[in-house]
Amino acid sequence: xxxxxxxxxxxxxxxxxxxxxxxxxxxxxxxxxxxxxxxxxxxxxxxxxxxxxxxxxxxxxxxxxxxxxxxxxxxxxxxxxxxxxxxxxxxxxxxxxxxxxxxxxxxxxxxxxxxxxxxxxxxxxxxxxxxxxxxxxxxxxxxxxxxxxxxxxxxxxxxxxxxxxxxxxxxxxxxxxxxxxxxxxxxxxxxxxxxxxxxxxxxxxxxxxxxxxxxxxxxxxxxxxxxxxxxxxxxxxxxxxxxxxxxxxxxxxxxxxxxxxxxxxxxxxxxxxxxxxxxxxxxxxxxxxx
DNA sequence: CAGACGTGGTA
DNA sequence: TTACCAAGTCT
Numbered sequence: 001x002x003x004x005x006x007x008x009x010x011x012x013x014x015x016x017x018x019x020x021x022x023x024x025x026x027x028x029x030x031x032x033x034x035x036x037x038x039x040x041x042x043x044x045x046x047x048x049x050x051x052x053x054x055x056x057x058x059x060x061x062x063x064x065x066x067x068x069x070x071x072x073x074x075x076x077x078x079x080x081x082x083x084x085x086x087x088x089x090x091x092x093x094x095x096x097x098x099x100x101x102x103x104x105x106x107x108x109x110x111x112x113x114x115x116x117x118x119x120x121x122x123x124x125x126x127x128x129x130x131x132x133x134x135x136x137x138x139x140x141x142x143x144x145x146x147x148x149x150x151x152x153x154x155x156x157x158x159x160x161x162x163x164x165x166x167x168x169x170x171x172x173x174x175x176x177x178x179x180x181x182x183x184x185x186x187x188x189x190x191x192x193x194x195x196x197x198x199x200x201x202x203x204x205x206x207x208x209x210x211x212x213x214x215x216x217x218x219x220x221x222x223x224x225x226x227x228x229x230x231x232x233x234x235x236x237x238x239x240x241x242x243x244x245x246x247x248x249x250x251x252x253x254x255x256x257x258x259x260x261x262x263x264x265x266x267x268x269x270x271x272x273x274x275x276x277x278x279x280x281x282x283x284x285x286x287x288x289x290x
Numbered sequence: 291c292a293g294a295c296g297t298g299g300t301a
Numbered sequence: 302t303t304a305c306c307a308a309g310t311c312t
Contacts (some may be wrong), residue, residue: 040307043299046299078296083308084295084309114311115309118309188308194307227304233297236296237296
């Protein structure tokens with residue numbers, strides 16, 4: 001489906017793509033999968049060093065599967081949302097047990113793995129296996145909202161109309177569709193950014209509905225909310241950091257000192273245990289899962 | 291389906 | 302300084 005956007009954006013990508021290691025010719029599907037999980041809600045610059053450490057230490061799913069899940073949580077460092085590390089570890093075991101150690105290439109098989117949703121399944125199938133899928137992440141949703149819909153931001157929740165639009169724009173040839181998918185995403189990441197878009201550098205400015213309308217300001221409901229300080233999330237982060245930074249099991253008082261609100265602290269610790277991020281020992285100490 | 295789930299950089 | 306934002310998923 002030849003769109004007026006396709007060629008300019010593909011050309012722009014050829015000239016401006018970042019040189020990211022998970023895009024290198026020698027990157028494996030496993031490396032791509034790791035990058036996609038790490039990049040969920042996390043900026044590229046923070047992912048880079050952790051991705052290198054992971055792929056060097058665990059070059060295959062089987063290598064990670066052979067370790068206790070706590071090692072994945074520890075090596076996750078401060079990327080945030082550590083349940084992702086747990087799920088990546090679970091995925092490594094599932095891939096080893098059920099897929100002969102090879103990352104599956106089908107969207108359905110990928111989707112069945114823990115921590116992999118609609119976006120990540122499409123991204124891995126497209127980036128690692130050069131298949132034709134609509135890869136709809138926050139960048140692409142924003143680009144299409146501006147380019148086609150003429151809105152500064154996409155709706156809060158993804159709509160069927162957005163999926164239909166993205167599929168309609170997809171080039172028919174699978175390898176070209178895969179290049180298109182990463183190219184639109186890159187345009188959103190580098191040019192068509194959320195806060196201050198660099199429209200002067202945009203290859204499709206002349207075809208941008210939002211620009212043609214004079215870049216009207218977003219008028220919908222407030223975009224965010226959600227303070228972080230004082231939340232259970234912050235408390236969980238503090239608790240887990242103690243365990244990550246310790247060599248072995250820690251005594252309870254070592255956890256108590258990082259959060260003064262005792263009821264909240266106990267609740268957060270219980271939740272971490274329920275999530276499988278922390279193991280309580282019989283002797284009263286706590287540790288990352290072994 | 292709205293809210294939970296980490297962390298750090300930037301305007 | 303506060304608030305938003307960064308390649309989402311799960312319940």
